[in-house]
Amino acid sequence: MSFDYDLFVIGGGSGGVRAARVAAGETGAKVALAEEDRYGGTCVIRGCVPKKLMVFASEYSGMVEDAQAYGWNIQPGAFDWDVFRSKLYTELDRLEGVYRNILKNNGVETFDMRARLVDAHTVELSDGTRKSAKHILIATGGRPVKPEIKGAELAITSNEIFHLDKLPERMLIVGGGYIACEFVGIMNGMGVEVTQYYRGAQILRGFDDEARGLVSEEMCQNGIKLHLGTNVLEMEREGDRIRVKATNGDEELFDQVMFATGRVPNADHLGLEGLGVELGRKGQIVVDDYSQTAVPSIYAIGDVTDRVNLTPVAIREGMAFVDTVFRGKPTPVDHALIPTAIFTQPEMGTVGLSEEEAAAQEPVEIYATSFKPMQTAFAGRSQRVLMKLIVSKATRKVLGCHIVAPGAGEMIQLVGIAVKMGATKEDFDRTVAVHPVMAEELVTLRQPVRSA
Template identity: 60%
Template sequence: MSFDFDLFVIGGGSGGVRAARIAAGYGARVALAEEDRMGGTCVIRGCVPKKLMVFAASMPAAVDEAQAYGWSATLGAFDWLAFRAKLHAELDRLERIYRAGQDNAGVRVFNQRATVAGAHEVQLADGTVISAKHILIAVGGRPFVPKFDGCEHVLTSNDLFHLEALPKRLLIVGGGYIASEFACVFNGLGSDVTQWNRSPLLRSFDTECRDLIVERMCARGIDVHENVVIDRVTKADSGFVAHCGDGRSQEFDAIVYATGRVPNTHGLGLEAAGVRLAQNGAVVVDDWSQTNIPSIYAVGDVTDRVNLTPVAIREGHAFADTVFGAAPRKTDHALIASAVFTRPEFGTCGLSEEEARKGGPVEVYVSTFRPMRSAFAGAEERVLMKLIVAKESRKVIGCHIVAPEAGEMIQLAAIAMKMGATKEQFDATCAVHPTMAEELVTMRAPVRHH
């Protein structure tokens, strides 16, 4: 049977774009459909604009520090609309690069929604049916807002880059890394930020690190409350009122829900095509990113494996190599480092202390100190470096860093960990002085054994 295309990719985010480009490079006839903007969550409404906002939010602290170092420095008002205009111009530039990458690779792009119409068929929003030998689902995830009375009044992370004005009083609901990052960003930009969550903040991360981050967030003026559940939200003359189960109510200019993300599979036609989905709508795949329908594959957040941009890119690349490049390979999901851009920043790779203890005897090495730069400036910042070592193999199975530029440090530590480095190999590495990162190779005695 002849098909219109060898590969049809649904979704123009990081994973879909990479898969399409690599497959086309192998000579496959490739099409891709994207209903919104090319670049996906990461580029358009996630990591990239968020990190630029993190940079903007760090400026007041930089001026305070400049004064402590002898500069006569002052900061004027923050012009949100000027920043927003520049931010969107940068996102437009990045989107053009993504589109050019597809064009240059010879991928046919359809700027409309596509749904699955069968094992080898997709249907475009305009009704066109296209056949393909292979279909790749790369539609990512979307923010989840629970249904409650007044839920139409709340915003999600998608809306935060489009605000008409900076909210003076902002409530962020949620306790994961997205909620916590935005709490820190808007706090830095000058909003009065309140963060409510039904459980402890950042609870999926190492507890000792989490505690330090939350303590510093509170010290910076973020009003954090755990064990809070919102019953309803009502509109008032001057804002929105959040009403809690315990009778408390408070008014805000904006309420943002960052209570998790769900796979974006609703109405995609996957169930009718016989594709197995998990309870939360995630596409169930094997180690090769293949679904139970042999011609249909899925990569990225829609599979709910490890929901990070670089993981989606690796999965998309491995899929293209396997199916079109005659170079079969699986994506390795072990020891993937990540960074949380709170203030302080957090870099993590491997197991938390709590997880590691379940797997056998471990040694825990911790160094916590006031970094030279902050101490001189009289700031109360604290840095925490933590290594978790498997007692038998001596391998470093967890590395956690709470510090400025922790994301940069964890990337390099992750290389050693991926190679299976032992604590003794860390120790055999000469320190770079004076740096914060030298603590990773100078921790002599464990503070705890489990």
């Protein structure tokens, strides 16, 4: 049977674009891709990239104060949201153009419209056109969702925060995951009075307890009003503001409320019902180690599969898919020991197991130190950093590394190589320190602070 394409990709985010580009450009496959919104997906258009640029923007207020302590006669000015937002939009437009050109230059045919599946080899575009393909790859990502409470429609999500007409004076951010915590730091750094509600006992659930505890403490020191064990009961419009009633009895007015309380896979309205593609409890597409669904010709990668929802993971899954299907090299995706950075303020980098996870599976030693870094201590700030290694007593392997410090993301990328290679504590000890830097503490931790 002949098909219009060897591969039809639904979704123009990082994973879908990478798979399409490599399949077409490096294996000679005939490839098409459909995207209903902007090319680049969550990461480029409404996620990691604009978020990191906002993090950079928000950090300059503290830098000015530190510069004064170092002798620079610099006076703090006002942050101009309009200037920053205009440059941000220009950069996102440029990046979208890069993604479009990558596809075009590699011979991928693109359709700027929604697509759904008709059967195991047929895709229908929103204009009614049908296209057939030997293989179909679903890379439609995920989206933020709001809780079902009275007045939820008054709030925004991470999708809309990049498009605010003006910065609010007072803002409530609801949630305790990394998206909520990152935007709390961003808005606080931009001069917004920020309150955070989280229904759990501590923010950043799933990360190392000691590390997230320090992040939480430092966020409060930075002026964030954090209320744990607290959730929104209901919201209503009151003039230009939003009145929020909370489970802790508080009732306050905010200019803006943002929910960062969860995301769901974009697997609905794809026509999967009745095709035999299995969906999980959260609506995610269930796939095997090779990203293949229960229907042999249909594959899925990225956030729509709800495995590890990170951009570089989606890209890896896309590459493994091409190796498996178009290069004849069956390649499972390796989701073990993925280094990650959380761009909270202070920043956090982590790879491997938390102390709690490691201790639950085997006897471990904990090597850790917390101190005031030279740069900020000189400027008179009390900010602390944390360097922590989790070591197996039996094998001496470093099972986890957790860093809370400026530049933690850059550090954990490099530590991640060592941990992925199976480095032992003694390998770290044999490495000569770079002095004076914060990260030298990782190779000079001589005695465990405790066993677990």
